[in-house]
Structure formats: C-alpha cells, structure tokens
C-alpha cells in the first residue's frame with residue numbers, strides 16, 4: 001500500500017522540527033514492542049541518544065519531514081559524529097549517520113522509502129559519499145535498508161551497522 005502522492009509532501013526539516021525529530025528518534029528506539037519503552041525524558045538523560053538531535057540543526061545536518069494532510073508523519077535526518085562521541089552506527093567522521101521514524105499507523109505505505117530516497121539525494125548533493133545507520137537484528141527495517149542498497153559493514157553484539165555507497 002502507498003500513501004497517495006497528493007497526500008504526501010516531503011519538505012526539508014528545520015529548527016522548528018526539533019521536537020518532532022525527538023518523537024521520531026523515540027519511535028526508532030522503541031521499534032521493539034516486546035521491550036520496555038523509552039520516554040522522551042530518556043533522550044535528554046542518555047548522551048548516546050541526546051547526541052542524535054542536540055543542537056539541531058548543526059552544521060552538516062540534513063533532514064526531511066513527511067507530511068500528510070499538513071501533519072508530520074515521519075522524518076529522516078543525517079548527522080556527522082566525531083570518533084570521540086560516535087553514534088551507534090559510526091564508521092568514519094566523514095560518513096553521516098541516518099536516523100528515521102514513521103508514525104505508527106502509517107508504516108508500510110511508502111513513507112519511509114520516500115524519505116530515504118530524498119535524504120540520499122540531498123546528502124549526495126551536499127558531498128557525502130556514503131551514509132551509515134545502525135539497526136538491531138530482528139527489526140523489519142533491515143529489509144528496507146537492504147532493498148535501498150545498504151550493506152552490513154559491522155555486526156557488534158546486538159547492533160548491526162549498515163552502509164550505503166551514494167556514488
């Protein structure tokens with residue numbers, strides 16, 4: 001199923017989207033319903049989570065928001081991390097790491113794919129040659145990432161780092 005093209009609008013994420021990005025980060029962290037859920041406050045309390053959105057938008061950040069009927073329904077963004085404060089999917093300081101979430105109830109309709117294709121274009125246009133991300137085994141999202149050209153680069157305990165070549 002896809003969200004009708006006329007109902008879905010993609011736009012660049014701005015500073016005003018900070019809270020929505022936090023919501024979507026929470027969606028990504030809470031992908032596994034069998035686990036205790038994280039709450040918004042946990043993002044501020046845990047530096048490994050906070051670093052994905054703190055100071056948004058920082059130099060080098062890029063993001064997109066999907067809107068349906070004027071309401072944000074999903075977001076994707078990429079951020080560069082340094083090796084001293086890496087993200088879960090860190091590979092190199094010049095490879096931005098991607099985060100994505102789509103609101104429950106609107107998944108499986110093409111929103112995530114549209115967001116990812118958009119960020120691939122935007123990041124490539126800004127000079128990125130690769131994009132990385134982190135996903136846990138068992139998350140259906142991994143199949144989507146593979147379909148979009150991501151390949152497993154590192155498997156560490158319960159985390160898989162995937163990388164897509166944008167060239």
Ligand SMILES: CC(C)(COP(=O)(O)OP(=O)(O)OC[C@H]1O[C@@H](n2cnc3c(N)ncnc32)[C@H](O)[C@@H]1OP(=O)(O)O)[C@@H](O)C(=O)NCCC(=O)NCCS
Nearest residue numbers: 027028031101102107108109110111112113140141143144
């Ligand atoms: C992963 C996610 C961003 C994909 O967006 P989407 O709009 O659902 O994706 P699309 O409709 O474009 O693509 C469908 C594919 O996404 C994946 N997908 C679909 N529903 C999903 C879900 N509830 N959770 C995870 N992945 C899902 C599947 O690979 C699916 O392909 P399939 O239909 O052949 O099984 C979205 O499902 C989501 O936010 N899931 C929960 C949070 C999450 O897992 N975030 C990523 C953390 S690494």
